[in-house]
Amino acid sequence: MRKGALRQILLITDGCSNHGEDPIAMAALAREQGITVNVIGVLDQDTIDENGLREIEGIAMSGGGVSQVVYAKQLSQTVQMVTRKAMTQTLQGVVNRELKQILGSDVSLEDLPPEKRGEVMEVVDELGETVELEVLILIDTSGSMKTKLPTVKEALFDLSLSLNARIGDNRFAVFVFPGKHSDVEKVLDWTPKLEALSTIFPKLTSGGLTPTGPALREAMTYFNQKRSLRRLISGDESYFEESSM
Numbered sequence: 001m002r003k004g005a006l007r008q009i010l011l012i013t014d015g016c017s018n019h020g021e022d023p024i025a026m027a028a029l030a031r032e033q034g035i036t037v038n039v040i041g042v043l044d045q046d047t048i049d050e051n052g053l054r055e056i057e058g059i060a061m062s063g064g065g066v067s068q069v070v071y072a073k074q075l076s077q078t079v080q081m082v083t084r085k086a087m088t089q090t091l092q093g094v095v096n097r098e099l100k101q102i103l104g105s106d107v108s109l110e111d112l113p114p115e116k117r118g119e120v121m122e123v124v125d126e127l128g129e130t131v132e133l134e135v136l137i138l139i140d141t142s143g144s145m146k147t148k149l150p151t152v153k154e155a156l157f158d159l160s161l162s163l164n165a166r167i168g169d170n171r172f173a174v175f176v177f178p179g180k181h182s183d184v185e186k187v188l189d190w191t192p193k194l195e196a197l198s199t200i201f202p203k204l205t206s207g208g209l210t211p212t213g214p215a216l217r218e219a220m221t222y223f224n225q226k227r228s229l230r231r232l233i234s235g236d237e238s239y240f241e242e243s244s245m
Contacts (some may be wrong), residue, residue, distance in 0.1 A: 003133040006090055007035045009219050010083060011059065012075075012152055013140035013212060014042045016052045017149035020183060021213030023055065027063030030220050037063020038086045040078055042148050045072050059121060059212075064090075072148050076155040078163045084128070089244045091124045091131070130168045134190075135159075136219050141176045160194035160240040169179065173222065174200075177215035184218040 009030060017023050027037040040058040054070065058065030066086045070078045072126025096108045099120075109120060139145075139152060156174075163170045171190045173198065187200045 005134050006087055007223055008065070008083065008090075008133070008135045009035055009037045009063070009138060009216065010079070010085055010135055011037065011138045011140075011212070011216070012040045012042060012079075013039070013056070013138075013144070013210070014044075014052075014145055014148065015140075015210060016049070016055055017210050017212030019178075019209040019214070021217060023212040023216055024058040026213045026216035026220070027059045027065075030216060031062065031064040032163045033220060033224065035063075035220060035223055036065045036086050036090055038065035038082050039063075039067045040075070040082055041067070041069040042075055042145070042152070043069065044147070045140050055212075059216075064093075075148075075151050077153045078160045079159045083159060083163065087128050087131075087133065088124060091127050095120055095124055098245045131170075132169045133163065133166075133237040134171045134223070135163075135173075136222065137172060138172045138215050138219055139174065139176045140210060140212070141204055141206050142178065142210045143207045149201060149204060149206065153197060156194050156197060164192070173217060175219060175222070176204060177211050180205065183211040184213040186222070 017024045022104065030037050037059060039060045040055045056067050056069060058131070064078065066089065068078050068082050092109060099112075100106075104224070109117060112120065137156065139149075141149070143150075156172075160170075160172065170192055172192070172194050173186070173190045174188035174194075175184055175186050177184045188194075188196055
């Protein structure tokens with residue numbers, strides 16, 4: 001199986017976008033480019049409306065990823081669960097495509113005999129521990145997220161600890177939206193550790209519109225800039241081409 005980097009966008013938000021492109025369309029575009037989009041909706045109480053719920057589910061579905069709506073106090077555990085579940089789902093999609101090439105277009109993982117399916121899932125689990133993982137975290141910093149940001153910070157620290165226990169390499173980048181001077185602002189460049197966020201979070205300001213679509217577009221652009229630079233330097237084309245099932 002061709003090894004490469006699994007690329008995920010992890011969107012953390014608490015409500016509806018209200019500025020810029022349609023985030024569901026942007027998520028679909030990301031999926032086409034081999035980037036899985038996962039969404040976590042963060043609640044104080046039952047404050048998110050039906051439109052917000054539909055948008056969260058729609059972004060994740062279009063982005064080939066996982067969505068989850070939680071109360072802020074459950075965020076830490078949920079961030080880890082969503083990231084790992086999306087990683088397994090993506091790897092299963094890769095395995096299914098390879099099975100189709102080997103056994104024919106009508107065959108998927110579910111069609112295999114139980115013992116063979118178990119063997120394949122062992123490979124998926126092993127890949128989940130060893131494959132290179134790149135997670136670009138998009139944090140909604142609109143006004144209603146102000147009280148939730150300390151919980152978001154704690155959740156991302158826990159995510160870093162959890163994923164760094166893997167054998168495979170991890171890299172994280174963090175963007176916030178809206179930024180101080182634009183729709184989206186990069187606050188942390190690619191790094192294997194999220195500890196650097198401790199100096200950044202106290203400086204984050206909350207308020208303004210919720211440009212979720214532009215934030216997703218900027219995240220895609222950032223992945224592709226990195227990819228183009230790597231290709232230019234090393235000729236590396238070993239990324240998974242698609243992150244969907």
